[in-house]
């Protein structure tokens with residue numbers, strides 16, 4: 001039976017408010033326009049369902065990433081492109097996801113902490129600074145930046161649409177998809 005091209009996972013990692021969800025949402029219609037199946041696996045959304053039982057301690061964050069990676073693996077092996085938008089603060093979790101999924105492109109949304117804190121989409125940095133919440137990534141919980149991401153996007157210099165276009169260009173250049 002004729003099958004389409006194999007899928008692969010685009011894994012966006014970065015601090016809270018870095019722009020992962022925003023860029024993922026710019027990316028999805030562009031992938032679909034090019035004829036791919038694509039699905040958004042957004043960390044916050046999955047925390048409302050599949051990961052609703054998890055907190056923000058290290059073990060919980062690792063479990064969250066493991067679950068998301070499992071879903072992404074199923075999608076990628078069936079020809080879709082799962083676009084994962086997940087803080088995924090630990091290098092070891094991302095390495096495990098890479099191992100599990102196999103076809104894996106790590107995209108570092110490299111927005112500096114000061115910029116993320118200015119954006120503070122959900123007001124969590126403010127709460128963390130005030131001490132009303134704990135385990136906030138970038139404030140009192142670690143974020144380990146990727147050492148060798150396939151792609152790094154700079155949201156200070158580029159708009160979300162430009163970042164999405166940049167990612168597509170890099171995916172072409174790296175051989176993950178044919179040139180449009």
Ligand SMILES: Nc1ncnc2c1ncn2[C@@H]1O[C@H](COP(=O)(O)OP(=O)(O)O)[C@@H](O)[C@H]1O
Pocket residue numbers: 014015016017018019020021022023085119121154155156158159160163
């Ligand atoms: N160049 C940019 N790229 C991505 N997001 C940006 C950019 N400039 C401003 N923003 C804003 O920053 C916020 C990023 O939030 P979000 O995508 O939810 O972050 P994350 O999913 O990483 O926590 C959004 O409000 C978005 O509109």
Ligand SMILES: [Mg+2]
Pocket residue numbers: 020021022042043044085
């Ligand atoms: Mg998000």
